[in-house]
Amino acid sequence: MSCVVAVEPVLPGHVYAQEAITEVVGPLVAPDPGRAALLRRLHGSAGVDHRHLVLPLEEYAGLRSLGATNAVFVREGAALAERACRRALTAAGLEPGDVDHVFATSVTGVAAPSLDVLLSERLGLRGDVRRTPSFGLGCAGGAGGLARVHDHLLGHPRDVALLVSVELCSLTLQHDDDSMANLVASGLFGDGAAAVVVVGSGHPLARAARARTVADPSAARPRPARLVDTRSHLYPGTTEALGWEVRDSGFAIVLSAGLPDLLRAHLPADVKGLLVEHGLTPAEVPTWVVHAGGPKVIDAVRDALGLPEAAVRESRASLACAGNLSSSSVLDVLARTLARSEAPPGSPAVLMAFGPGVACELVLLRLEGR
Numbered sequence: 001m002s003c004v005v006a007v008e009p010v011l012p013g014h015v016y017a018q019e020a021i022t023e024v025v026g027p028l029v030a031p032d033p034g035r036a037a038l039l040r041r042l043h044g045s046a047g048v049d050h051r052h053l054v055l056p057l058e059e060y061a062g063l064r065s066l067g068a069t070n071a072v073f074v075r076e077g078a079a080l081a082e083r084a085c086r087r088a089l090t091a092a093g094l095e096p097g098d099v100d101h102v103f104a105t106s107v108t109g110v111a112a113p114s115l116d117v118l119l120s121e122r123l124g125l126r127g128d129v130r131r132t133p134s135f136g137l138g139c140a141g142g143a144g145g146l147a148r149v150h151d152h153l154l155g156h157p158r159d160v161a162l163l164v165s166v167e168l169c170s171l172t173l174q175h176d177d178d179s180m181a182n183l184v185a186s187g188l189f190g191d192g193a194a195a196v197v198v199v200g201s202g203h204p205l206a207r208a209a210r211a212r213t214v215a216d217p218s219a220a221r222p223r224p225a226r227l228v229d230t231r232s233h234l235y236p237g238t239t240e241a242l243g244w245e246v247r248d249s250g251f252a253i254v255l256s257a258g259l260p261d262l263l264r265a266h267l268p269a270d271v272k273g274l275l276v277e278h279g280l281t282p283a284e285v286p287t288w289v290v291h292a293g294g295p296k297v298i299d300a301v302r303d304a305l306g307l308p309e310a311a312v313r314e315s316r317a318s319l320a321c322a323g324n325l326s327s328s329s330v331l332d333v334l335a336r337t338l339a340r341s342e343a344p345p346g347s348p349a350v351l352m353a354f355g356p357g358v359a360c361e362l363v364l365l366r367l368e369g370r
Contacts, residue, residue: 073109140355
């Protein structure tokens with residue numbers, strides 16, 4: 001089994017209270033007083049206290065085209081992703097030249113050469129590094145990226161893989177669009193990136209992680225975690241429920257209010273199908289790493305699986321501190337979980353995220369000792 005040895009989320013330096021964002025963004029999105037009042041209510045109930053933005057808040061009034069926003073994505077996204085990768089490699093005790101495979105995911109901007117190529121030059125990766133760029137997995141990209149990295153490492157057990165997610169959701173703000181989807185999105189999504197170092201089962205770092213048989217809650221380092229198994233599910237008839245409408249003004253969100261109901265209907269069977277093959281039930285899983293998609297998404301996961309509120313504590317904390325970070329969100333929750341978990345070594349954890357499709361990505365892990 002492959003092993004997660006470092007998870008490093010990073011956030012841009014421009015941080016604002018939710019109320020401050022509402023005051024500036026509200027007139028850009030909903031100049032009509034009635035819709036502006038609705039926007040304020042939606043922002044206030046989003047479960048978000050602060051968000052980090054890639055640009056100063058006052059600069060968003062001037063961003064009105066796909067070309068302008070995408071240029072910012074390429075410039076600032078590559079820089080933010082580089083920070084995350086350098087921190088993750090340092091935390092793992094590795095150098096850029098040790099990386100054999102890069103999986104890069106985003107849904108908030110496009111680049112050609114792709115983000116992984118830009119990172120290769122900035123980090124100094126080897127010329128023969130394998131690369132997998134991904135666009136379109138959306139909020140499921142962090143979980144799906146872990147799954148695809150695991151697939152690669154099953155066939156290359158001595159390799160080092162680097163998963164990097166960068167999402168600049170603020171760049172998708174649609175001016176003068178007071179649709180319910182845009183009102184919700186303008187109060188929910190934040191900017192961030194995350195990098196994860198994963199090694200194959202034959203790598204020395206994986207063997208060292210397996211040797212840690214005692215968890216020490218006082219230890220400063222986060223816990224490694226073994227990737228045990230994965231599942232992907234597409235829900236039929238839902239392609240219009242979540243995604244983008246690409247406009248001259250940029251990426252306009254498609255967001256169905258029925259997503260929580262979809263999760264309640266499908267998630268119990270999906271999770272049980274993954275766990276049963278490993279002799280487990282949801283009640284035997286002490287750790288849950290749930291995409292911080294919003295209060296209703298978190299509630300739906302909790303209720304569908306019969307989890308206690310404590311099981312989604314880190315998801316709510318991530319949402320409050322940074323908003324929904326799209327594909328980076330579940331990786332931020334994973335970092336928080338590995339830093340704080342006191343579950344016994346060898347205990348299972350389930351990581352999950354949801355994206356356009358509608359798609360559900362599930363990853364079964366086992367926590368190692370610190």
